[in-house]
Amino acid sequence: MAVVVVLGECGTCQTNDVACLNTTHYKFCGENVAPDQIAQCPTGQVCTSLAIVCIDEGLVEATCSDTPADGSCLSCDGSSMFVCTSRTTFQMCNGTSVTSQVTKCKDNKVCSIKSGKYCVDLCEAGDSIECNREAPLES
Template sequence: ARKTHGILFKMKSNTHLSISLLLLATVSLLVQHTTATCGVCGSNGIACISETQFNICFNNQPDNTTAHECPNGGTCTSLLMKCSDAANAPADCTPTTDITCGCAADSPTFVCTSRTTFAQCNGATVVTTGTCPTGLTCAAQRGGDICVDACYLDGEIECDLDAPAS
């Protein structure tokens, strides 16, 4: 009877250890964090384009034709759960405090005024404004076309605003 008791104790200990390791592995998967970049497809099949919006990825390329909104005000992340409560996971795309959107005294000819709009400047004066075609992102500072497919931006959004500041 004593030998049976020892075997049962050992089995019970192994079961507790297995359950603990399984829980730890599950939690690790849920909170895994990859190096996330705005506009770049993550291992979860989406590319965050703002704190709350994302594009679905096909063949590791974001489909820029439709921006999807995280439900219930969720935060877009590269985590397995895609959209999370902001308290649980940081957003992959956070607006930076040094964003320069719009015309200023030393502005180049064209500047972005949001992710999809731009302005022609004469110093700090707006000469005219425009909107990028559907699916394209403003990239006035990179040279060449003012509006480009986001895959050419390497996650570097010039003006990470939903709409121009009023």
């Protein structure tokens, strides 16, 4: 199977009139759509600059990657009470260990402990997704 590489930049309007905000979320660039409207690709699809915005993962590269530079999530280091354990969950720290209780953000929100709000709108998080896991790691 050939993989099509789609080059783009996060948050930049593309020729298909959307701006991919991360691997799976995008916003519309048209002036007739409210700028805070965030759309999500169906499960298993990624945001692209192609005419069909969402394409099956693996067939094309996503226009915008939301993977942190080191590809990981922060862990409990004794300096924070909570850490993001996936894009949409966070857990309390007990020293350098994460507790078993997983707290989920509301729909269309991403984890943002650094913001002081726990969960924020994707557009507010911008390029600073704190954890790019689909789900927390099993303890």
